[in-house]
Amino acid sequence: MNVEKKLELLRQMYTIRIFEEKAEQLYALGKIHGTMHLSIGMEGSAVGAIATLRPDDLILSTHRGHGHCIAKGADLKRMTAEFMGKATGYCRGRGGSMHIADPEGGNLGANGVVGGGIPIAVGVGLSLKMQKRDQVILCFFGDGAANLGPFHEGLNMAAIWKLPVVYVCENNQYAMSCSTRRAFAIQRISDRAAAYGMPGVTVDGNDVMAVYEAVSAAVKRARAGEGPSMVENFTYRWRGHSKSDANVYRTREEIESWKKKCPIKRFRALLIEEGALTEERAKQIEKQSYDAIEAAVTFAEASPEPTLESIEEGVYA
Amino acid sequence: MREITYSEALREALRQEMRRDEHVFIIGEDVGIYGGAFGVTRGLFEEFGEERVIDTPISELGIAGAITGAALTGMRPVGEIMFMDFMTLASEQLVNQAAKIRFMFGGKATLPFVMRTPAGAGTGAAAQHSQSLENWFVHIPGLKVVMPSTPYDAKGLLIASIRDDNPVIFIEHKLLYRVKGPVPEEPYTIPLGAAEIKREGQDLTIVATSVMVQRSLEAAAQLASEGIEVEVVDPRTLKPLDAEPIIRSVMKTGRVLIVHEACKTGGYGGELAALIAESEAFDYLEAPIVRLAGRDMPIPYNRTLEYHAVPQVENIVAKARELAQGRI
Ligand SMILES: Cc1ncc(C[n+]2csc(CCOP(=O)(O)OP(=O)(O)O)c2C)c(N)n1
Ligand SMILES: [Mg+2]
Numbered sequence: 001m002n003v004e005k006k007l008e009l010l011r012q013m014y015t016i017r018i019f020e021e022k023a024e025q026l027y028a029l030g031k032i033h034g035t036m037h038l039s040i041g042m043e044g045s046a047v048g049a050i051a052t053l054r055p056d057d058l059i060l061s062t063h064r065g066h067g068h069c070i071a072k073g074a075d076l077k078r079m080t081a082e083f084m085g086k087a088t089g090y091c092r093g094r095g096g097s098m099h100i101a102d103p104e105g106g107n108l109g110a111n112g113v114v115g116g117g118i119p120i121a122v123g124v125g126l127s128l129k130m131q132k133r134d135q136v137i138l139c140f141f142g143d144g145a146a147n148l149g150p151f152h153e154g155l156n157m158a159a160i161w162k163l164p165v166v167y168v169c170e171n172n173q174y175a176m177s178c179s180t181r182r183a184f185a186i187q188r189i190s191d192r193a194a195a196y197g198m199p200g201v202t203v204d205g206n207d208v209m210a211v212y213e214a215v216s217a218a219v220k221r222a223r224a225g226e227g228p229s230m231v232e233n234f235t236y237r238w239r240g241h242s243k244s245d246a247n248v249y250r251t252r253e254e255i256e257s258w259k260k261k262c263p264i265k266r267f268r269a270l271l272i273e274e275g276a277l278t279e280e281r282a283k284q285i286e287k288q289s290y291d292a293i294e295a296a297v298t299f300a301e302a303s304p305e306p307t308l309e310s311i312e313e314g315v316y317a
Numbered sequence: 318m319r320e321i322t323y324s325e326a327l328r329e330a331l332r333q334e335m336r337r338d339e340h341v342f343i344i345g346e347d348v349g350i351y352g353g354a355f356g357v358t359r360g361l362f363e364e365f366g367e368e369r370v371i372d373t374p375i376s377e378l379g380i381a382g383a384i385t386g387a388a389l390t391g392m393r394p395v396g397e398i399m400f401m402d403f404m405t406l407a408s409e410q411l412v413n414q415a416a417k418i419r420f421m422f423g424g425k426a427t428l429p430f431v432m433r434t435p436a437g438a439g440t441g442a443a444a445q446h447s448q449s450l451e452n453w454f455v456h457i458p459g460l461k462v463v464m465p466s467t468p469y470d471a472k473g474l475l476i477a478s479i480r481d482d483n484p485v486i487f488i489e490h491k492l493l494y495r496v497k498g499p500v501p502e503e504p505y506t507i508p509l510g511a512a513e514i515k516r517e518g519q520d521l522t523i524v525a526t527s528v529m530v531q532r533s534l535e536a537a538a539q540l541a542s543e544g545i546e547v548e549v550v551d552p553r554t555l556k557p558l559d560a561e562p563i564i565r566s567v568m569k570t571g572r573v574l575i576v577h578e579a580c581k582t583g584g585y586g587g588e589l590a591a592l593i594a595e596s597e598a599f600d601y602l603e604a605p606i607v608r609l610a611g612r613d614m615p616i617p618y619n620r621t622l623e624y625h626a627v628p629q630v631e632n633i634v635a636k637a638r639e640l641a642q643g644r645i
Contacts (some may be wrong), residue, residue, distance in 0.1 A: 033441040033620060034441030034442050034443065034618060035438065035440075035441070035442060057527075060412055084620035084622060085618055085622075086619075089617075093617070093618060093619035093622065094443075094444075094615075094617045094619065094622070095443060095444075095618055096441070096442050096443050096618030097444070098442075098443060098446075099443055099444065099548075099618065111445075112376050112442075112443065112446055113403065113406075113445050114400075114566055116445075120427065120599070127475070144374065144375040145375065147374035147376050147378075148375055148376060148406070149376070149378050149379075149406075175346075175374070176346065176347045176351060176354075176371075177347045177349070177350060177351035178347060178372055178374065178375075179374070180344070182372065183374040183375075184374075198396070216473070219507050239355030244354075246348055248351065249350050249351060289477070293526070305621060305623055306617075306622060308621065308622070308625060311614070311622050311625055311626070312612060312613075314617070315613070315614045
């Protein structure tokens, strides 16, 4: 990977982090309502995985999808506007954080239903194959989603039909309060891939380059018509599950120990060590992300609400 | 009488039944140390331990199957599905299995379980976390469907549901969890199939379910100041339905407004309207039977749109006024 691309990945990771910190503040101020799921601490997974794609490739995201959305190149203005329920948002204020989607940009949607995207990926893969398009679909899901029935049906169908799907499991070790130790009788979720006849690997999800390498191989295989793969990114969420989580199911020490494994600091240090980045340039990149988000908030705040007359628009075509 | 919240009333019912009968246990996602997504089971894990307050992986169909199988073999499980929207995932075991096992076995099995789940909009959780799908289950013979609207009813109906020998779908409402009301400390039951007149009046009958009972009572209080006396009837259990009090009320007032949050098309209101039209109350009707229900659309995220997607107090007041004044 060339230096420019590496710096771009760093910029994306900063953007995700700063965006989510901002979203958290706006939520506290009552400017964003409902609920939201922050991926702070997991940026390496979203960025490393999506960096392997061509712009015309597709993703299916999850309830914890802000990072996926940003890495797929979302316009921060329209994204922020959606969080505020504005008419200028990606979903015209209908979706919010948990349903953000940008089909034109290749983001086929976050999902409020855990595992909801796994079978959809089968349909997308099938359609790409039937239309002889050489795109791939990258389907994110959490550790928790791997214990739903649709996971089994989806992975098997993708495998038997050799569909161009890459299943990316973001194993942050918890599904709400339920740790993977309690929810699985196996150590690695990627071990399940073998049961479907697809390759499965587990990588350090806080190492953006490791994620990139593993997902690259899977994308290459999918694009070559050799079928689906699973990549498990082992990581950790720093924040509570959603806005109403008191973190009673894990220890402060555990959370702190993972904060020391920050994927952004780690990548930044690596780039500096490689001589690809200076402290000064890093600060510039961080500031660039920060400014973009400030501009997005200004845009969103000035945007109009959807009109009441339009309330039922979009139910049917 | 002591006042507690709807949520506390549910918890007290669970605690008292678990103390009374060792066959009662709780199973669902994050019901243990987390205390349930809406805090209903908080503290029960500490008292009864992980063997009777069982956290599951995210496996709704598995939870439905687990309570079905456990009930079939002597236990009295109380399952929890975190949001009613995910009852769609649990529905195979509930609809094709649990609801039919007793009948298919020639009456030789009992399935005493309760599946609790919160429905409803109003929290900004958007289209996949806000639905009211009660009628999906009302349509299935073999299931009972309960929808409490007050803390008092929540406790009495939950205890009755746990003691009932049939699969019971117990539908709570997210906006009711914090509503307070008088609740006796001792255990008591409210029979499944007993409607209640929540307010008496002469001019108009409102039949409402769940959170719409509260909104209808507020509307009734406003209308009373205009001299319109509304009678509010709460079926409390949609199945079995206690039709008698509804029919008698309509015979008394001659006018009826049905209010529920679920989408209008295919909603429970259609069933109630047909029931009234088929009954002896038909001859007493002085106006068409009117339904006020959720719009036929998914729940939007935007606050204002969400607010206008389902009936609010002012909508009930306006509709009831029109109906009472003979303008419908
Ligand atoms: C089918 C379904 N069941 C339950 C929920 C409630 N819920 C939302 S996120 C979540 C945990 C998901 O865990 P995981 O898949 O590991 O993703 P993470 O939140 O850790 O990113 C749960 C239980 C849901 N949205 N969908
Ligand atoms: Mg997880």
